[in-house]
Amino acid sequence: MMESNENILEVENLKINFKTYAGTVKAIRDVSFNLKKGETLAIVGESGSGKTVTTRSIMGLLANNAVVEGGTVMFHDQDVLKMTEKQLQDLRGAKIAQIFQDPMTSLDPTMRIGRQIAEPLMVHKGMSKAKAMAQALDMMKLVGITNAENRINDYPHQFSGGMRQRIVIAIALINYPEILIADEPTTALDVTIQAQILDLMRELQNKISTSIIFITHDLGVVAGMADRVAVMYAGKIVEYGTVDEIFYNPKHPYTWGLLSSMPTLETNGDELPSIPGTPPDLLDPPTGDAFAPRNSYALKIDTEKEPPFFKVSDTHYAATWLLHPDAPKVTPPVQIVARQKQFAEMQKKLAAEKLSHPVEEEEERQ
Amino acid sequence: MDYHNAKKVLEVSHLKQYFNVGKKDEVKAVDDISFDIYEGETFGLVGESGSGKTTAGRAIIHLYTPTSGSIKFHGDEVVGMKDKTKMKQFRRDMQMIFQDPYASLNPRMKVRDIIAEGIDINHLAKSKEDRDKRVAELLETVGLNRDHGSRYPHEFSGGQRQRIGIARALAVEPKFIIADEPISALDVSIQAQVVNLLKQLQKERHLTYLFIAHDLSMVKYISDRIGVLHYGRMLEVGTSDEVYNHPLHDYTRSLLSAVPIPDPEYERTRTQIGYDPKYEQGDKARKLVEIAEHHWVQASPDEIPMYQERAKKEGLKVL
Numbered sequence A: 001m002m003e004s005n006e007n008i009l010e011v012e013n014l015k016i017n018f019k020t021y022a023g024t025v026k027a028i029r030d031v032s033f034n035l036k037k038g039e040t041l042a043i044v045g046e047s048g049s050g051k052t053v054t055t056r057s058i059m060g061l062l063a064n065n066a067v068v069e070g071g072t073v074m075f076h077d078q079d080v081l082k083m084t085e086k087q088l089q090d091l092r093g094a095k096i097a098q099i100f101q102d103p104m105t106s107l108d109p110t111m112r113i114g115r116q117i118a119e120p121l122m123v124h125k126g127m128s129k130a131k132a133m134a135q136a137l138d139m140m141k142l143v144g145i146t147n148a149e150n151r152i153n154d155y156p157h158q159f160s161g162g163m164r165q166r167i168v169i170a171i172a173l174i175n176y177p178e179i180l181i182a183d184e185p186t187t188a189l190d191v192t193i194q195a196q197i198l199d200l201m202r203e204l205q206n207k208i209s210t211s212i213i214f215i216t217h218d219l220g221v222v223a224g225m226a227d228r229v230a231v232m233y234a235g236k237i238v239e240y241g242t243v244d245e246i247f248y249n250p251k252h253p254y255t256w257g258l259l260s261s262m263p264t265l266e267t268n269g270d271e272l273p274s275i276p277g278t279p280p281d282l283l284d285p286p287t288g289d290a291f292a293p294r295n296s297y298a299l300k301i302d303t304e305k306e307p308p309f310f311k312v313s314d315t316h317y318a319a320t321w322l323l324h325p326d327a328p329k330v331t332p333p334v335q336i337v338a339r340q341k342q343f344a345e346m347q348k349k350l351a352a353e354k355l356s357h358p359v360e361e362e363e364e365r366q
Numbered sequence B: 001m002d003y004h005n006a007k008k009v010l011e012v013s014h015l016k017q018y019f020n021v022g023k024k025d026e027v028k029a030v031d032d033i034s035f036d037i038y039e040g041e042t043f044g045l046v047g048e049s050g051s052g053k054t055t056a057g058r059a060i061i062h063l064y065t066p067t068s069g070s071i072k073f074h075g076d077e078v079v080g081m082k083d084k085t086k087m088k089q090f091r092r093d094m095q096m097i098f099q100d101p102y103a104s105l106n107p108r109m110k111v112r113d114i115i116a117e118g119i120d121i122n123h124l125a126k127s128k129e130d131r132d133k134r135v136a137e138l139l140e141t142v143g144l145n146r147d148h149g150s151r152y153p154h155e156f157s158g159g160q161r162q163r164i165g166i167a168r169a170l171a172v173e174p175k176f177i178i179a180d181e182p183i184s185a186l187d188v189s190i191q192a193q194v195v196n197l198l199k200q201l202q203k204e205r206h207l208t209y210l211f212i213a214h215d216l217s218m219v220k221y222i223s224d225r226i227g228v229l230h231y232g233r234m235l236e237v238g239t240s241d242e243v244y245n246h247p248l249h250d251y252t253r254s255l256l257s258a259v260p261i262p263d264p265e266y267e268r269t270r271t272q273i274g275y276d277p278k279y280e281q282g283d284k285a286r287k288l289v290e291i292a293e294h295h296w297v298q299a300s301p302d303e304i305p306m307y308q309e310r311a312k313k314e315g316l317k318v319l
Helices: A051-059 A085-091 A113-125 A129-142 A161-173 A191-208 A219-225 A243-248 A253-261 A334-354 B053-060 B084-093 B111-121 B128-141 B146-150 B158-170 B188-205 B216-222 B240-245 B250-257 B264-269 B301-313
Strands: A007-020 A023-036 A040-044 A066-075 A096-099 A179-183 A211-216 A228-233 A236-242 A310-313 A316-318 B008-019 B027-038 B042-046 B068-073 B094-097 B176-180 B208-213 B225-230 B233-239 B287-292 B295-299
Touching: A007 A051, A023 A051, A023 A066, A023 A211, A023 A236, A040 A051, A040 A219, A051 A066, A051 A096, A051 A179, A051 A211, A096 A161, A113 A129, A113 A161, A129 A161, A161 A191, A191 A219, A191 B250, A211 A219, A219 A243, A219 B264, A228 A243, A228 A253, A236 A243, A236 A253, A243 A334, A243 B264, A253 A334, A253 B188, B008 B053, B008 B208, B027 B053, B027 B208, B027 B225, B042 B053, B042 B216, B053 B176, B053 B208, B084 B094, B094 B158, B111 B128, B111 B146, B111 B158, B128 B146, B128 B158, B158 B188, B188 B208, B188 B216, B208 B216, B216 B240, B225 B240, B225 B250, B233 B240, B233 B250, B233 B287, B287 B301, B295 B301
Parallel strands: A040 A211, A040 A228, A096 A179, A179 A211, B027 B233, B042 B208, B042 B225, B094 B176, B176 B208
Antiparallel strands: A007 A023, A007 A066, A228 A236, A236 A316, A310 A316, B008 B027, B008 B068, B225 B233, B233 B295, B287 B295
């Protein structure tokens, strides 16, 4: 993948509240992350954890009752949160584009699809209709719509779910955006179609080197798509790292729970490890670690004080008191121990390959 | 599981469920499927959207009247059953858990009355106290609080609602439950809870499940045997281990190769198998043939040797 170290987007201490009739919902509680050029960052978490709200703030698409309590979203040295509506309109669909979850409802049912794909070109680049339609046709071919010439004047209902999602992707990518936000783009699709769409996204990313923020709750999809992963829980990022670090060396008990509660095709046995309870009510977030009530590894301090981020490696951080030097040693669930073993093997192999180069010492905190 | 001595609870043979019969837009949603479900097992029905898995479930529980075919439950023919008492017993013995926990509970009824509806219809409670006691016990069985009964569905989360749906199904002491995508609408951390509950209830109450889902890893985990549906036809049936580890039909192979696995190493090296429907289309007459023991594949007579060859390569004991 075409990665670089240049940060294209920096989100810093973002806090977003929603005013509702029942009170103030603290949906995003101090979230910071960055996105590098050409990489895919996956944000995982369950519904209500704040993944969608985070990305909506990047697009300037927050609902009317949302209040940004603090923080910045810097895109090329400009704070998106402070942009005027006019500036935001120039941003959306041109530099930052989004693919939504449901391809059935994100297309205009009364507009021919060629016109829908060409529209961003006409709006943002002032292109003539004929020229825009020609590019739209090329884009349709690129995203794999068969028989594109004949189908350019069809309406969305004439396409299957997978084809509609291809159209949505075509619309999002027609302006070669710098950032593509994909919010559960394959959740509504069948596995075989999902695999096709994911392949298509990877292929297009290589072609136009866009950065992708991929939101999903499906860890299988994350494993195949992401360069880096951020795990969100109750409006906060609780752990982030490279995809290997999160899947093979997770440190936060919530990540442990997520990874071990997903059966793989190899899983057998009587009981599936599950995370007990339900996510907290963000009208009144608990003091201390919000995950503590569901966490069988919770320490006393978890109910009193929120854990800061502890460094695991240069790229891997986790907000859990278990990483504090004074914390008692705990053994993660068996599934996680197995993953960690795999990680250790991989590290060894990597180290052996690097032997001829100056050795970069990776901190071992087991 | 020993399938030689196991008792058949459900026998589906040549089930066809067509819609708009005789019209231009006739849909063969379920087209001649046959399978048996044994007592105490979980039979998983997998397939993509439009494969007919939900229609099959609904035809079996008699929400639709099948176009043709036979469905035997405990040996009694259900299709065209005239005996009202028997039909009522069937309706009681077979229950359903639905996919959408938001749409399947009446928002204007209290949870207590939702759960007790089947108890009332079947006159299972001797008195009001008995009714309340049963509801309270059911709520506790599914992991809810006994005083949740006085609340309305909107006061519950998705996972809790699905538990209410399970309690409602259990209220009439069924023997067989059809679970149609019962966890698809739930969050990952809640899915495992509900799956564990279903497994635990199966053990305690000797239930038999027909589990319909598109999440292949979850189906594999919960099912003893699996049937793969495509375009309304059953392409492969076998124990879940065998179907997943040694799939014989091209479609099953392609479907399994598309399942994303939460393992980045695996994902990097994964190769997806494309699907060429040549062994499914055309006008050859095909039926399920037992290739290896308890492992059935849809094949025409001239395709049988090919599947036997495949089974040999997979190290299966060919019949």
